[in-house]
Amino acid sequence: MTSPSFRAPVVMLIALLLSSLSYAAPKQVTDVLGRSVTASLPAKRVVLGFNFEDYMAVGGETAFDSVVGISRGAWEKKVPMNWQLHVAHRPALEQLPDVGEVETQSFSVEKVLSLNPDLVVLTDWQFQALPDEVARLEKAGIPVVVIDYNAQTLERHVASTLLLGEVTGQQDRARELADLYTAAVNDVQQRIAAAHQPKPRIYLEFGNKGPAEYSFTYGKNMWGALATAAGGDNIAAPYVEWWGPINPEQVLVARPEVIVISGREDNTNPTALSMGPGVDPATARKQLQAFASRPGWAALPAIRDGRLYGVYQGASRSLGDFAMLQFIAKQLYPDLFADLDPLANYLNYHRKYLPVAAEGTFAISADE
Structure with missing residues (x-):
């Protein structure tokens, strides 16, 4: 006869095996x-x-x-x-x-x-x-x-x-x-819909080539889709389906009211926009300001009115990009989103759901 002390471990082992099989x-x-x-x-x-x-x-x-x-x-x-x-x-x-x-x-x-x-x-x-x-x-x-x-x-x-x-x-x-992501997107879009304001014109560009050369912009996806969701009139949408370059003259003709340049933390081009973990905000701001000196940009409403911004390229196409959506919406409609702190939301998202903190420069204005 099997003793109770022997049967108990056997029963537990069988239960664990069955549990793992069903799991x-x-x-x-x-x-x-x-x-x-x-x-x-x-x-x-x-x-x-x-x-x-x-x-x-x-x-x-x-x-x-x-x-x-x-x-x-x-x-x-x-x-x-x-x-x-x-x-x-x-x-x-x-x-x-x-x-x-x-x-x-x-x-x-x-x-x-x-x-x-x-x-x-x-x-x-x-x-x-x-x-x-x-x-x-x-x-x-x-x-x-x-x-x-x-x-x-x-x-x-x-x-x-x-x-x-x-x-x-x-x-x-x-x-x-x-649900977190859905609530953030719906909040942005409901505020904009209720305000019935004209859509500000916006231009977005990956700043990996620096000010001297236009890099690609975005149409239907990534930053282009975020700009549209944030209530912006993406000036590149008629010319770029997904992502790709745009004629610099078209930017001047479209006269964007807000310009957003994305950057990453590691660039072979020293004039590229640096953004992301470990990036000093003073460095990022200086590099971002250099984009304003492009030929013809001084006359653009975005530059004239101090509405040139930098964002972290790595913060797009992710769950955390709801905060980038909030950031872009706040620059397009400052009066509608005065109560939101998108950068704090981005950092808090990392603290709650990821094992490493987001420390660096992720969203910034060219102005102090």
Whole structure:
């Protein structure tokens, strides 16, 4: 006869095994493209292509315990100081295998397969660029789900967040974040709709090339979509569908009333706008002010009225960009948003949902 002292551990072990089997079970989800995907969720071995902080915000820091590979260049190269902050906090990130990056044409299906993942999470733009690779992964029995924060639409932000909640098993946290984002967007748009004010003209540009050369601007997505959601009349929208350069003469003709230049923390061009973690505000302001000296800009309403602003490039296409939406809306309609502190909201979001604090320069005016 089995003694009670022996039976108890056996019963507990069986219960734990049954619990683990039910915890990660095949489940059908719908991604942002409307694709029906069946995967064992919460996923235990994930390859993550982008939106690394959003994955962590939704799943909590421990969600990265289940990440077995990343497109490292999309994090380390695009926002290097952000990467370094996370590595300093979580050194294991440095050891995560790199599966390559879409933009450098180095994405490796073989590397992904070698990691034996049970799920691959890609962005819409990555998915569209990798049709053959996705087909090979799915043929090998590895499900692929698609998220999309690049579109900068409320619908896709919410859908992506809820999907990450399913992937990480943090549905309640995902709903909390989706509700936070929804409330912020609705608040901005309801205030603007109720005011019935004319839409101010706005021009946005990535400041990576410095004042001497116009870089690309935005149409329907990223900063362009944020500007539209903030009630602005995006002067580039008729000429640029997604992102790309605009004729400098068109900027002068359109006479924007607000100009926003985005920048990042690591630039090979010393005249580029520096923004982000570790960036001194005095440095950023000096670099931003140099854009006002472009030929013809002194006569633009935005420059004449002191409405030239800088924002952090890495703060777009993410859950935290609700604060950038608030910032742009406040510059377009200062009287409507006098009570909002977008920068404080951005910093508080990081304190609450991410393991590393946002310390640096993320939104700034060219004026003191």
